[in-house]
Amino acid sequence: MAAKARALQATGKQVVSFSMGEPDFPTPASVVEAGVRALRDGKTKYVATPGILPLREAISEKLKRDNSVLADPENIVVSCGAKHSLFNALNVLVGEGDEVIVFAPYWPTYVEQVRLAGAHPVIVPCSRVSKFVPELDRVRASLTSRTKAVIVNSPNNPTGAVFDHKTLHGLANIACEADLWLICDEIYEKLVYGPSHLSLASIDPEVAERTVTVNGCSKAFAMTGWRIGYSASPRHVAEKISNFQDQVTSGVTSFAQYGAVAAMNLPADEVEAMRIEYMARRDLIVSLLSAIEGVDVAVPEGAFYVFPSFKGHEDDLNLAIKFLERSYVATVPGSDFGANGHIRFSYATSREEIEEGVSRVASFMAMVEK
Ligand SMILES: Cc1ncc(COP(=O)(O)O)c(C=O)c1O
Incomplete structure (x- = not known):
């Protein structure tokens, strides 16, 4: 998925990436x-x-x-x-x-x-x-x-x-x-x-x-x-x-x-500032994904991932490929983690990217449901 996302980016496509398990903050x-x-x-x-x-x-x-x-x-x-x-x-x-x-x-x-x-x-x-x-x-x-x-x-x-x-x-x-x-x-x-x-x-x-x-x-x-x-x-x-x-x-x-x-020995408030931001992003992505018909989201209580299932789309690899190829949204299919029918979204990315990326997923889902 990462290689495919990079290839699309190289052709000038604006890919929104939810695939990286990596903080987007700089090292303190x-x-x-x-x-x-x-x-x-x-x-x-x-x-x-x-x-x-x-x-x-x-x-x-x-x-x-x-x-x-x-x-x-x-x-x-x-x-x-x-x-x-x-x-x-x-x-x-x-x-x-x-x-x-x-x-x-x-x-x-x-x-x-x-x-x-x-x-x-x-x-x-x-x-x-x-x-x-x-x-x-x-x-x-x-x-x-x-x-x-x-x-x-x-x-x-x-x-x-x-x-x-x-x-x-x-x-x-x-x-x-x-x-x-x-x-x-x-x-x-x-x-x-x-x-x-x-x-x-x-x-x-x-x-x-x-x-x-x-x-x-x-x-x-x-x-x-x-x-x-x-x-x-x-x-x-x-x-x-x-x-x-x-x-x-x-x-x-x-x-x-x-x-x-x-x-x-970093002062606790530096880590706390990042945690607070992740929590706001978690609330945002959970509310946006939950609003999509057929998407079931367990509210994550830690880390920076959300792992929804997509009803009627049990072939998660195929779904993740479609998100990427049709909507330019990079995710990771649940079967990589031993859980078919789910997709992993990392919210270690900006709120703007979260809004843009999930809105593309919502449009895609609305289109395929028709
Ligand atoms: C559950 C878990 N453990 C360990 C690691 C790896 O951490 P490190 O960068 O310290 O090797 C990761 C990275 O994604 C992870 O998700």
Whole structure:
């Protein structure tokens, strides 16, 4: 879809893009300044594989302050984005013959990374009726003697669901009973619009001992290109992750890590200003999409995605292609996320673009309904 959108743009078409999972805000100035200063100060050499100490200390503070997660710098490994942190965690925790529970709709990387680690993804669907939050009975029913880990992503890409605390406690109980790892991707943690985010590792020490918390700078601080992610895990796991990473990438780009230190200490109101704007965009796109006949929208409570279904258009790939080719609106078909009949719209774009793009979708839908 992205390649098609670019090809249309190259022919001069005004494509409205809802396809990117990337903040449209610039990286905060103080973070840029810290990165530039590090370059000027000659911080351009190899760094320790798990990350520079000032960054791991800043992450340790952040986890305590924001998430009530207790992790010393020795429990933290900085990687090339949360994607890399997830890849490391899966490779040290699971392997051939293991099963890993992945909730659908899912971020496609989970399924591919589980396979790359040699394990088997077991898909557990989350329904629209349960607001795309996992149902514990279904989780229990999917357990086998080979189940090794569960990947939890809240706030969620692509649905925007924020898992309620009861469900998260339930997942933690299942993990303790069945002796499973919890791999928690909290990359959208700062972008919630009502319910509060709960880090599984904060529940109690027993849960923390089986949890890898993954987060990063990309979404909350508009730093996608900096490639800074991290994991916080029990000491023996962190050591394995660091050793694994040592043979693959070594430490992450030195000066980017100094920028990330500034991000960890950014005044809360800078992130809050972005969250408020995302929330206004969420309200706008939900109201515009809901007004279209046959479109069913679950109100997302976090992240920057909305994931409506289109009645009578179960072939979502075909629908997304038509949106692009006929109306010049780029989206992502739900089947990419294991959820046919849905389309993902990212509202990490301006209100003007949202109004223009959804009005084109509405005109297209009115035309095909006739
Ligand atoms: C759920 C989820 N996790 C992780 C990532 C990747 O983040 P990073 O840029 O830190 O690798 C994304 C990016 O889209 C995402 O949607």
